[in-house]
Amino acid sequence: MKKKILIVWLAGFILTSCQDEFLTIVPETALSSATFFTKEADFIQAVNGAYVPLRSIVNDRAWLLGEMHSDNTYYSRNILFGATEQQEDIADFAIPTANGVTSNAHVLSQYRLDYQIIARTNQILASIDAVDFDVDSKNNVKGQALFLRAYAYFELVRYFGKAPLHLTPVATRAEAALPLSSADELYQQIIKDASEAAALLPPKSEQDPGRATSGAAKTLLGSVYIEQKKWAEAEAVLLDVVNSNEYELIPDYADVFSTSTSNKNNIESVFEVQFLEGSAGLNGNFIYSFMPRPISPQELVTITGTSNPQPLDGEGNNTPTPDIIAAYEPGDERKDASIGYITLSGSFRTNKEYPYIKKFAKTHALHGNHGTNWPIYRYAEVLLLLAEALNEQGKDGSSYLNAVRSRAGLGDAQGDMREAIFNERRVELAFENKRWFDLVRTGRAVEVITAYGNRIKADPQAYYYPAGAAPRSHAFTNLDLYYGLPADEAALSPHF
């Protein structure tokens, strides 16, 4: 303290250069960009940080916008619970949207999470070439950053149809608002990034489990080509994945999904979002969001197996619809592996039995804290995408389709191949947030959702409404193929 007083006392007497020193204080307990981005370890940490928004995307949002916004799942209406409009609006195709803008909080959150990935990867890509370190390691980091940026833009273009295209870090407030780019412009960049990533990244066998790989980048690229109906390009890149011999189908469908502590990044997994059970704050809790409610501790523990089950109140989400349940062919082993049933004593329905998503619901130690990973791309999807790319070119892709079917205990596909692949995707990838995107890209969204809405209105009780309750008057009035851009971001931008 004595020394400090002396320094402060003298500060005024000293020369200008020392004045600047006296007034230059950098944080000692946090890094600043002035000292960061200077060595290999910094870039590895930075790319680790760029994966983080994916956790919140799959834990909290993607299932609302990609699965419950389709005919696969619905909410289980709890009549005594009011503050659930925003998620009901998504499931009911009734999101208030004006001038291409919506105030729905989940839409805002999804948008922000994707741009967080983009901002973080832009930072890495802008500064990595100026720093000299091991070329393999550098390529690996660049490849991951490009993959993540491509994935984030791929989400944005499919949710919104247009978005600002930022490829360099934003350094000032003035640079932060760019005009909207069209879907074509966004796709061009996504294809460029994903292709570069595929070339830079190592195969899965040479990569840390959990990081993006060349196989993941090629699967993403294949998925983008299929979205764009570029069938031949899709075929080439997906065949690469198949021929890499890095992946296999796991014989039993029920074993494909990670448990809370093991079976992660397995032989069928192409890319998945990582969670870790425990107190480090890296856990997920999505299976709790998927539980019908109100559920008592005694009922919940039969699914979660925790030592401290707590009751869940409110309104349950992502409850499988009668439609998806009916979509499984007789004998399909995936049905029982994907969907379970639970009877809720506190339910207001006459029939107190509810289906729930079983394929992710693995037991864990403590309430609300599980480490189950979330699949983004699985090898089964690679095979189905390849089958589709071949079939759309008039080639025979049935062997890839039938490989997936045979694993599920089913015989070869019959009838129209396009229909067969479309239906196969629905049941194989059920609850993996693929359904809404599939409906849109195949041009079936309006037709399928209109019929689905009519079924709900005709028999609400079959869709988990209690006796006497009916869908809200504005349900199924907004069948737009894209979500409105978020209002809070629109308020900050002169461009939308």
Place this chain on the structure above:
Amino acid sequence: MQNTRGCVVVLWFFLRSPEHFQIFVEFRYPEQTKYSTDWFEEITNQNARFQNYNVTLSAGKGDVRSLVSIGYLDQEGAVIETGFERFNARANIDGKINDFISMGWNLAASRSQENFAGTDGRDALIGRALWSDPRYPVYNEDGTFNDYIGGTGGVFGTVNPVQEMHEMDRDMIKTDLLTNGFLEVRFLKNFKFRSSVNAVLHSEDQKEFRPSTLAGGGFNNPPPRLATLFQRNGQSLNVATDQLLTYAKTFNDHSLDVLLGYSAQEETWKELIGAGNDFPDDIVKYLDAAATVDAGSYEASWSLLAYFSRVNYSFKDKYLLSGSYRREGSSRFGANNKWGNFPAVSVGWRISDEDFMPDAQWLSDLKLRGSWGITGNNDIGNYTSLASMSAQNYILGGSFATGKILSAFANADLGWEQSKQLDIGLDLGLFDNRLIFTAEYYKRVTDDMLLSVEVPVISGFTRTISNIGKVENKGLELALDYRTSVGAVNFRGNFNISFNKNKVLEIFGESSEIWNGGFYSTYNVSRPGRPIGMLTGYRMIGIFNTDAEIAASPTQDGAVPGTYKYWDANGDGVISYDQEDMIEIGNPHPEYIWALTLGADVKGFDLNVLFTGAQNYDVFRNIEATTMNMDGVFNVLASAKDRWRSAENPGDGRGATTNTWKWQRESNSRYVYDASHIWVKNISVGYTIPKIMFLKSTRLFVSAENLFLITDFPGSNPEINRRGGVNPGVDDEAYPVPRTFSMGASIRF
């Protein structure tokens, strides 16, 4: 304090007009509800004690003087189980060593302990007490706490606010040690050098323990839960020194003083934080007992350096002239803009001393003065100009992997906020200064205003601090002071009033407006030409009575009879569900504020009354989106009884119907109230006992603070400012303003 509370509960029914049998049995016969708990009443301490003692001993005449004082304060809070206790002591000594050198030293220490509660905002204690379900009792029949309020059939279940106050430990201990000393040397007759050091050591020790018996903080987290503990220990050291050289000389009618000096200051804050959860019992409340512990430490500093000079000159005390210049550097700003220059000049003219003025008895003083100067503001927090990195960890290979992200812009150009202010004033003293009138006009233009603004998420974050714009404040302040005696009675009166007009002149950057807030609360919008932070939303022009009325009005998608009808501000035939039809719905800046003090004394008795007031400004009662929420999950205001029920029974035209939320909770003018008020802030009566025996004088007094409030504003505090700073006028309910009665004695020996 809360005059519109009530115990009406409307249930969230899935049918707009349920048949009797469709209502839950539990809620079917409201007249049979057993309890009607007034939670606000339960959490407030209607008779909070307050004690304050001070003893001062001063000694010394002539060259050395000293003083020692100690004080003790013990105050119960307006909320149960809260309170504040402080012990403080002070000692100082100063004196002359010889005719040229004098010095002094001062030491002050205090220690306080506060039992606090998180009270402000809808989800904090006060808000919860307002909306908690009144049909549940505080205690079970066996006398234990009813530990879960609501929760029946899935209605929002919450913690019992009374139990939370009783069972949660929340302490903050603050210790302050303040010391300063000076050395003053006089030389060459007119010169004086003064050097001083000031050091402040401040420490905070915070502890919060939430036992397992309490329900969770949000909704639907019934007990028992895992107990949690949060502990924080922080310490700051602030050292400042001033070196001042002054020259003062008076010759003939001229008087001159010149000052040169510099000042340097540095503060360092260190903190250690620990959080634990999963305790085996609720008895051992230390981190050691926790199954999982998370710890962190933190350090931050800032520094400030200033050089200044000042010249004062006066002639015959009639013409006064002063000029000053200050150059100041702050560590908080960007490398390019650390330094700011702050000049100021002022002139004064005592007209009453001029020869041409009549030497009238009644005119005691007349003075005209003017000044112009620049001041700076660096109140932005530390390291704001740097792009800092923060941790965002991931899992790779099944285990923890450190991740880092950029958490702020680097802004090397971030610099001082500068205010240029012009003042013109008039002082008039009449009748031997018994009547004093002061008028002052000012105009202040604040340039490079420092504000935290929202930025598009592509920057990687959603807010940043920057030099954002230019704002003008101008106004007039008038004050009148009068004292007179009628016989043995002395009267005093003082009235002051100030009018301020505030206008945004310019907003820098891409967008010309700054929006803060949200669609379902309200927006504070700043745009050039208008006052800063104007309340913005839809203008509510009525309630829809029929479907035909809805059909005939501009489109409000999804509106049903009983919801609000909004004004189509842009005239496009559609009330769009975004900001397009939102307009200014309130001005949060008072047109004028005033204060009036009246006093009288006679024969040892004295009486003082203080009134304050503010006129013509608006507050957005955000809390009413909850306390007028017709979902049936919250307690609601009594006026909910007068809500819209049908076209035949439309109610008071302010409460919307049940079972819908759209076209109700958006930011709209229905929630805006005029907060004009008059407050009787203080009344005190005292009596001074003449000298008896060894007691020199003794004054006994009683006083009342915040005695009553005259206003139409329905909230408990019309001066509330939830968002603070430049986003004023939002009320989410906060710690109640207590009405305090005190009595005391001041005794001199």
